[in-house]
Amino acid sequence: MTGVTLITGGASGIGRLHALRAAEKGKAVAILDLNDEGLAEVSAKHASIHPFRCDVTDHAALKQLVSDIEQRLGEVDCLIVCAAIMPGGELAKVDPAKTVKAMEINYGGMVNTTSILLDRMLPRGRGDIVIYGSTAGIIPIDRFGAYGATKAAVNHYAKVLISENRNKGIRFQLVCPPAVDTPLISQAAEGGPDFLRTGRTSISQMVTPDVVVESVEHALEAGREINYPGRGKLIELAYRAFPGITRRISNNAAR
Numbered sequence: 571m572t573g574v575t576l577i578t579g580g581a582s583g584i585g586r587l588h589a590l591r592a593a594e595k596g597k598a599v600a601i602l603d604l605n606d607e608g609l610a611e612v613s614a615k616h617a618s619i620h621p622f623r624c625d626v627t628d629h630a631a632l633k634q635l636v637s638d639i640e641q642r643l644g645e646v647d648c649l650i651v652c653a654a655i656m657p658g659g660e661l662a663k664v665d666p667a668k669t670v671k672a673m674e675i676n677y678g679g680m681v682n683t684t685s686i687l688l689d690r691m692l693p694r695g696r697g698d699i700v701i702y703g704s705t706a707g708i709i710p711i712d713r714f715g716a717y718g719a720t721k722a723a724v725n726h727y728a729k730v731l732i733s734e735n736r737n738k739g740i741r742f743q744l745v746c747p748p749a750v751d752t753p754l755i756s757q758a759a760e761g762g763p764d765f766l767r768t769g770r771t772s773i774s775q776m777v778t779p780d781v782v783v784e785s786v787e788h789a790l791e792a793g794r795e796i797n798y799p800g801r802g803k804l805i806e807l808a809y810r811a812f813p814g815i816t817r818r819i820s821n822n823a824a825r
Contacts, residue, residue, distance in 0.1 A: 573598075575589075575597045576636070577592075578652055580609075583652070583779060585650065587779045588652070599616075601622065602624045602653070603621075604623060609623065626653050626683055627674045627678050628682075633686050636687065646697075648700070649699045654676045656754050672716050680701060681727065692740065695738065697741070698740070700743045700745060701744050703725040704724075704746055704747060705806065707720070748800050750776065782799045
């Protein structure tokens with residue numbers, strides 16, 4: 571029996587595209603989100619996509635929902651963690667509550683979902699876990715600190731998680747894309763870095779969701795544990811080799 575793909579943040583953007591592609595391939599798909607309109611729109615596109623309203627920061631509710639999903643749809647054999655918010659602006663001017671909320675959703679929600687599904691996958695000795703980090707968690711960029719901090723935490727957590735669980739039957743992938751042209755960008759467009767509006771700079775080039783999702787599918791089959799879609803790898807290598815120069819270029823583009 572074909573297993574279930576569970577996607578957090580499945581009502582829009584990259585999560586939405588993952589859901590549609592998985593359904594087209596014959597998978598049962600559970601999409602989790604708080605965007606009721608998006609949940610209805612995406613699930614209406616394919617009978618195999620099932621919407622669930624859930625706050626990923628609520629561990630108890632999320633754990634119960636995962637149990638309900640498995641009872642209703644079957645064993646979850648693929649988890650894709652996309653749920654995130656993207657505040658922009660100078661840290662001194664951003665409401666601290668907004669910065670903390672971003673960490674609770676982007677990092678805490680990822681930890682909640684991953685730990686719940688990993689507890690189920692490890693005894694079975696099989697499953698896929700795809701976690702969306704970002705190159706924003708690699709290079710410190712002005713007016714993008716709140717979001718970047720959440721993704722730095724996600725990147726670090728995922729790398730350690732992968733190391734601790736090799737050879738246990740689980741395929742992991744940490745995805746670190748550059749800026750992706752999704753509705754999420756609009757959250758930070760006003761106060762965040764300029765490249766989120768222009769989409770093109772010498773160091774950061776906005777990519778489409780299709781490019782990212784296709785790269786994730788290929789990397790999973792190839793067994794690549796860390797995937798840098800688009801110019802992601804170039805950004806990571808540039809920062810590793812020339813951190814000062816890369817950061818200056820990025821911050822010049824951010825203004």
